[in-house]
Ligand code: HEC
């Protein structure tokens with residue numbers, strides 16, 4: 024270590040390019056490739072069906088799918104904001120308890136919602152339709168909408184063969200079409216993806232064009248920050264539930280139990296993968312649901328969010344309590360172990376980052392955004408026949 028002072032002096036004069044070690048390169052490679060290959064959802068027979076995608080896209084923007092004719096999925100999941108709304112807590116027919124999640128890359132998840140209360144994308148799509156604070160509909164009203172509109176009914180029949188007599192079955196079909204559309208929403212390539220691929224190919228020009236501050240932030244992310252213990256894989260999430268010390272009080276005297284209530288809702292749901300609406304002939308996809316166990320530690324746990332396209336999705340966390348990415352990084356930098364209310368995430372310790380390190384980590388997080396503009400609402404073919 025005798026040469027260290029000299030190296031430090033040089034580093035201070037010339038901001039030297041970071042040379043990535045083999046271990047760092049393996050960790051970086053694990054965050055790709057992007058975009059991921061498409062895989063059908065076996066529990067949804069409409070998954071990947073172009074007619075279902077088109078029907079789902081119409082329904083996503085359809086205001087008649089709400090009790091007051093004013094709300095829609097797209098009122099909260101706004102395309103230009105990477106499918107979020109910019110609010111701390113979502114506002115539909117009434118104020119909800121949580122921050123709107125993006126639906127970009129949602130098909131890569133295994134559990135849905137901040138609390139994983141649903142085990143499929145289509146079941147998760149039923150929730151806002153029937154939640155009185157969001158769209159406030161019931162199966163009867165949804166079925167009446169589909170049956171009463173010649174164009175919607177025609178499109179529904181194209182996908183499912185018929186409009187069933189049972190209202191609940193019509194609602195499930197609507198949700199499966201909505202899921203088919205949402206499965207197509209994948210964020211575009213970000214500066215990080217270009218860098219990752221360049222690094223693996225040894226493309227020096229490509230490596231050099233990724234900003235140095237983002238590189239330094241990346242080294243913290245996969246190094247002393249241990250961020251990739253939870254934010255791992257191409258979507259930067261392990262899809263599991265953790266307590267990161269975000270207060271779980273919604274207001275005085277009312278808490279959000281997170282995963283603890285999510286598991287209870289999942290088990291009670293008539294739409295879970297153990298139920299009659301799962302289209303998969305073998306029930307392999309339901310194994311996780313059958314074996315999920317309720318534990319005390321689940322109290323105050325929320326699902327690890329993806330870190331792609333964060334720039335347009337502020338504010339952050341399950342309750343939107345942190346306004347900027349800098350606030351999030353500062354949270355990890357200063358967090359006190361006493362604030363972790365579950366049995367504790369041993370991996371989380373206050374990182375005590377310096378001002379420059381905070382900036383670098385923010386620069387890295389910003390480099391995971393695709394710059395927007397990947398969605399143009401489609402022009403639909405005229406009437407269905
Ligand atoms: C009032 C605003 C609002 C409306 C309207 C709304 N959502 Fe959401 N959406 C949210 C919120 C808030 C969450 C987080 C829910 C939770 O964790 O309980 C969410 C979560 C989701 C998720 C889960 C994403 C993930 O990563 O797990 C999906 C999928 C989704 N919504 C689809 C829809 C669809 C489809 C519609 C229309 C039928 C819709 N949403 C209508 C606010 C809304």
Ligand code: HEC
Nearest residue numbers: 248249250253265269325326327328339340341351355368
């Ligand atoms: C123990 C697992 C774990 C580790 C380690 C971890 N995170 Fe998180 N991260 C989460 C969870 C869970 C949430 C959501 C918490 C909530 O809303 O209550 C989250 C939220 C976030 C968000 C907000 C995203 C959004 O859309 O709201 C960002 C940004 C973030 N983490 C970045 C980081 C960075 C940077 C590090 C390393 C310094 C890190 N995380 C380490 C699990 C983790």
